[in-house]
Amino acid sequence: MxxxxxxxxxxxxxxxxxxxxxxxxxxxxxxxxxxxxxxxxxxxxxxxxxxxxxxxxxxxxxxxxxxxxxxxxxxxxxxxxxxxxxxxxxxxxxxxxxxxxxxxxxxxxxxxxxxxxxxxxxxxxxxxxxxxxxxxxxxxxxxxxxxxxxxxxxxxxxxxxxxxxxxxxxxxxxxxxxxxxxxxxxxxxxxxxxxxxxxxxxxxxxxxxxxxxxxxxxxxxxxxxxxxxxxxxxxxxxxxxxxxxxxxxxxxxxxxxxxxxxxxxxxxxxxxxxxxxxxxxxxxxxxxxxxxxxxxxxxxxxxxxxxxxxxxxxxxxxxxxxxxxxxxxxxxxxxxxxxxxxxxxxxxxxxIYDSNPWTQAQKDNLTSNVYYTTKEKYYYAIFLEWPKDSQLNELSLGSVIDLFNEGTIVTLLGYNSSLTWTNSSESIQISLPDLSNVSTRNAWVLKIEAA
Structure with a gap:
């Protein structure tokens, strides 16, 4: 046949x-x-x-x-x-x-x-x-x-x-x-x-x-x-x-x-x-x-x-x-x-699809349960647990610090607006949106566009 x-x-x-x-x-x-x-x-x-x-x-x-x-x-x-x-x-x-x-x-x-x-x-x-x-x-x-x-x-x-x-x-x-x-x-x-x-x-x-x-x-x-x-x-x-x-x-x-x-x-x-x-x-x-x-x-x-x-x-x-x-x-x-x-x-x-592992870091060196992929000019930080200890919904990342400058744009996939972030000497703090319906059976993805 x-x-x-x-x-x-x-x-x-x-x-x-x-x-x-x-x-x-x-x-x-x-x-x-x-x-x-x-x-x-x-x-x-x-x-x-x-x-x-x-x-x-x-x-x-x-x-x-x-x-x-x-x-x-x-x-x-x-x-x-x-x-x-x-x-x-x-x-x-x-x-x-x-x-x-x-x-x-x-x-x-x-x-x-x-x-x-x-x-x-x-x-x-x-x-x-x-x-x-x-x-x-x-x-x-x-x-x-x-x-x-x-x-x-x-x-x-x-x-x-x-x-x-x-x-x-x-x-x-x-x-x-x-x-x-x-x-x-x-x-x-x-x-x-x-x-x-x-x-x-x-x-x-x-x-x-x-x-x-x-x-x-x-x-x-x-x-x-x-x-x-x-x-x-x-x-x-x-x-x-x-x-x-x-x-x-x-x-x-x-x-x-x-x-x-x-x-x-x-x-x-x-x-x-x-x-x-x-x-x-x-x-x-x-x-x-x-x-x-x-x-x-x-x-x-x-x-x-x-x-x-x-x-x-x-x-x-x-x-x-x-x-x-x-x-x-x-x-x-x-x-x-x-x-x-x-x-x-x-x-x-x-x-996930068509992505590559980020050779500099597959996993964040500061915050556990954060994994990275990359594609074209974008880097993706996939976090498997919503931050629990911060009332400000703030996620700290260490591995990506060198990617950030004044022109870096961060978005959360599935969320329309870009996110604000601050830079310290050791980490990037990203302010996450206030999602009242955050699921415990999920994972989220930050899309980082380096300038």
Whole structure:
């Protein structure tokens, strides 16, 4: 099926670096410039959805927890007949309420610029009718639908960029287990199963992101990772705009790749030399949906906004994960958190999208919970807490003191008038407007225009 390309992808193509050919080596592949669209986008949505969404207990690693014993095993013993198999959950992965258009609208309203779907997690169940996953895919079982294709069309129609997560390993595939037990000397599993799936995904669905995972047990040479990425950058239909992460082998993560993810919920305390992404989840303990989660297990809207601000100030992108239920519904708490973020970005997104970290200061050196970004001639001071100790609503900033002179203009995004400020030897005191309805679930942005 030929995919429609929307304006987002057309703009991406204009940014591409043409003519360069990359060799199948990390030195060569790492020299490829990161397509600008990715750094500018800042915010993405991660979706963990699969057969593990049926039991929705523990985490998306339910199958391994089952085999390892413990709480999950006790749950199965008490609720399912003897000899029940994990594969039997697939018939209940029904997705009857899955509406790709509604999902895409929610993601767009959250302020996200890109979406990454788990096309296949470690359980091996593919969310598209893969030629390499016979009778263990979303077309043959469960919803009997091409989830990857449906969501891709809807995401692009909403002017968002579409990417796909893919697990290289499959926990209990006989070929993988056999080669693992023999220290990955032979490569039949990647050659006949996992890598053909990746080529199929790229050729059929043309994702702008390949988010690889599942290579922590094995070397990158087992997967021929550099060979695949060289094809991706040189010959594939997405070669001019695709981005890749760093999870291609046990010694590769956080060392090689288009950008770094390093580990789940990666949030360094400072600016990094390489573009990175914070792949985190609204559920503190799981990426997959959990029916038994407690309210305290979810990030609050304030915590989500804080994490977005910290991530972007330190030069990263944030990939915010949700786990839909087996029927295709998205938890109302997830929806609320995403829409709260979208409301905040509708006022303050100027300080987030297309911005750069301020190399002189990502965080203020005088007042805590103040972070900086910059764009063109502007500097943005994002403060996560309204000043509490000053009856004058006055915010003191230290890092920006050198930016201020008689011509400096300061405004508060969402507030029409410019603000007054005074200069001392150590700080700038900015008089904030008297906002009687200041929310405790928010953050504010000062826009500083240096003369």
């Amino acid at each position: 030929k995919l429609l390309w929307y304006s987002t992808i057309l703009l991406i193509c204009a940014e591409a670096v043409f003519g360069e050919k990359y060799e199948a080596s990390w030195d060569s592949l790492d020299s490829r410039p990161l397509p600008e669209w990715f750094d500018n986008a800042k915010i993405g949505i991660f979706i963990h959805w699969g057969v593990f969404s049926v039991p929705s207990m523990g985490t998306e690693w339910f199958w391994t927890f089952w085999n390892d014993g413990g709480e999950v095993t006790e749950y199965l013993k008490n609720n399912f007949p003897p000899y029940f198999s994990y594969q039997e959950f697939a018939k209940d992965f029904t997705a009857e309420f899955f509406n790709a258009t509604e999902w895409a609208e929610l993601f767009a309203n959250s302020g996200a610029r890109y979406v990454v779907l788990t096309s296949k997690h470690h359980e091996g169940f593919t969310m598209w009718p893969s030629s390499y996953s016979y009778s263990w895919n979303s077309k043959d079982l469960g919803p009997h639908r091409d989830i990857v294709g449906e969501l891709g069309e809807a995401v692009r129609a909403a002017n968002l960029t579409y990417g796909l997560y893919h697990s290289l390993l499959e926990w209990y595939h006989p070929l993988y287990q056999s080669e693992k037990s023999n220290n990955f000397i032979t490569t039949e599993f990647p050659e006949k199963k996992s890598m053909p799936e990746l080529y199929e995904l790229v050729n059929n669905y043309q994702p702008a992101i390949i988010w690889s995972d599942g290579a922590w047990e094995s070397p990158d040479t087992y997967w021929n990772a550099t060979g695949f990425i060289a094809w991706l950058y040189n010959e594939s239909p997405v070669k001019d705009f695709v981005v890749t992460n760093d999870r291609w082998g046990q010694s590769i993560t956080c060392k090689h790749g288009g950008y770094y993810t390093c580990n789940d919920r990666y949030l360094p305390d400072g600016l990094q030399t390489k573009k990175w992404e914070n792949a985190m989840s609204l559920d503190r303990y799981s990426f997959g949906y959990r029916r038994n989660a407690k309210l305290a297990d979810y990030l609050s809207s304030q915590e989500l906004i804080t994490t977005v601000v910290q991530t972007v100030a330190y030069g990263g992108n944030i990939l915010i994960n949700i786990g839909p239920a087996h029927d295709g519904t998205i938890n109302l708490i997830f929806q609320e958190r995403l829409l709260d973020l979208g409301s905040w970005l509708s006022v303050n997104g100027e300080a």
